[in-house]
Amino acid sequence: MFDSESEHFTYTRIIQAPAEPVVEPVERLVATGGQWEGDFEYYYFETTSEGRFLYGMVNQGSTNRYDGSDRFDFEYDPSDGKFYDIGSCHPYLWGIDANKNGISAFPTTSNMQTHFWYNDSDNTLIFQFDNPYYVPPEPVERIVATAGNFSSTTDYYYFSTTSDGRYLYGLVDKDSTTRIAVGNATDWDVEYDPINGKFYDAGPKEPFKWGTDDTGANLSDVPTTANMETLYWYDDNGSLNFQIENPYYVA
Numbered sequence: 001m002f003d004s005e006s007e008h009f010t011y012t013r014i015i016q017a018p019a020e021p022v023v024e025p026v027e028r029l030v031a032t033g034g035q036w037e038g039d040f041e042y043y044y045f046e047t048t049s050e051g052r053f054l055y056g057m058v059n060q061g062s063t064n065r066y067d068g069s070d071r072f073d074f075e076y077d078p079s080d081g082k083f084y085d086i087g088s089c090h091p092y093l094w095g096i097d098a099n100k101n102g103i104s105a106f107p108t109t110s111n112m113q114t115h116f117w118y119n120d121s122d123n124t125l126i127f128q129f130d131n132p133y134y135v136p137p138e139p140v141e142r143i144v145a146t147a148g149n150f151s152s153t154t155d156y157y158y159f160s161t162t163s164d165g166r167y168l169y170g171l172v173d174k175d176s177t178t179r180i181a182v183g184n185a186t187d188w189d190v191e192y193d194p195i196n197g198k199f200y201d202a203g204p205k206e207p208f209k210w211g212t213d214d215t216g217a218n219l220s221d222v223p224t225t226a227n228m229e230t231l232y233w234y235d236d237n238g239s240l241n242f243q244i245e246n247p248y249y250v251a
Contacts, residue, residue, distance in 0.1 A: 023078035025053040026132040033098060033128035034117070040066060040127070042074070052077045052084070074106075076133060081110030090126050091117035096227065098125055109250060111135055113197065136194035139167040140247040147214065147243035148233070154180065156190065156244075166191040168202065190222075192248060197226035206241050207233030214240055 025044045031037040042055040043063055056065040057072035066072065073087040085091055085106040095116045096102035103122045108115060113134045117127040139158045145151035156169040157177055170179040171188035179185035189203040201207055201222040209219040211232045219234055229249045233242040 023133060025076075029055060029129050029132065031127050031129050032114075034125045036127050042127075042129075048075065050077075051079065054086075077107075078133070081133065081135075082107040083115065090119050092120035093118040093122050095122075095125075098128060100125075111250065113195070136165075137248050139192075143169060143244055143247060145242045145244050148240045150241050151243065156242075162191065164193075165195060166193045166200070193223075194248070197248065197250075198223040199231065206235045208236040209234040209238070214243055216240065 025047065027044050029042040031041065039060060040057050041060050041062075043058045043065075045054050045056050045065075048054055052075040054073060054075050056070060058064060058066055071087045071089040074091070075084045075086055076082075077084060083094075083106065091106075093103050093105060094108050095104070095118060096112075098116055100118070100122060103118060111134060112131055114128065114130055116125055118124060119126055139161065141158050143156040143158075145155070150171075153174060154171055155174060155176075157172040157179075158167055159170050159179075160168050162168055169190050169192070170186060172179055180188070184203075187203040187205040190207070191200045191202045192198075193200065199210075199222065207222055210222055210224045211217065211219045211234060212228075214232055216234065216238045219238060222233075224231060227248075227250055228246050229251075231242070231244040231246055232240060233244070235241050
């Protein structure tokens with residue numbers, strides 16, 4: 001802008017925020033389990049006016065809707081990361097695993113790694129597939145125990161991402177960023193795998209076992225199951241050393 005009286009130019013600089021990464025539709029969703037595995041797939045047909053990716057069920061390897069019908073169609077919304085059932089037939093319900101746990105109506109939750117889709121009676125797993133739009137979570141810096149023998153003195157601290165893509169955590173004193181050097185400093189290391197959602201015992205010491213509660217019953221060897229809301233980690237004598245609210249849990 002030019003100021004005629006002062007004969008000076010004034011410049012306005014416009015700074016634009018970086019654009020969100022663009023999610024491109026994948027052409028084909030292939031089942032890794034379920035009643036339709038080996039027979040049917042979902043094929044991308046178009047992006048709707050609302051920006052959703054429209055998929056229709058096709059015979060394996062085909063590009064034509066099964067039976068020429070859109071009754072099995074669903075949509076993926078890249079703005080919220082959820083799948084929506086828009087057809088009049090299956091799938092009607094989805095669950096968090098292949099054992100009919102957490103059965104819910106559509107839309108699904110966002111950023112699920114694996115989808116388990118069921119019929120309207122929730123008794124048959126129809127279509128299981130790995131979500132091509134899944135984005136692994138970023139590693140959290142510090143995992144703080146809420147109970148257990150070591151909860152008041154130690155934390156787990158993120159040190160690195162391994163060559164396998166796991167998040168490596170070491171045992172540290174409260175507010176410290178240095179491993180506790182009792183024996184080998186890496187003895188108490190654990191790893192979180194963002195691909196399958198499980199924690200692994202990477203060191204030779206605790207945790208040796210994990211349980212679904214703090215009673216010491218039904219203990220299992222590490223790795224844990226995927227997507228546990230709360231972690232209960234025990235030593236080899238069955239004593240609860242760490243109770244941790246899983247920072248990677250997806251409700």
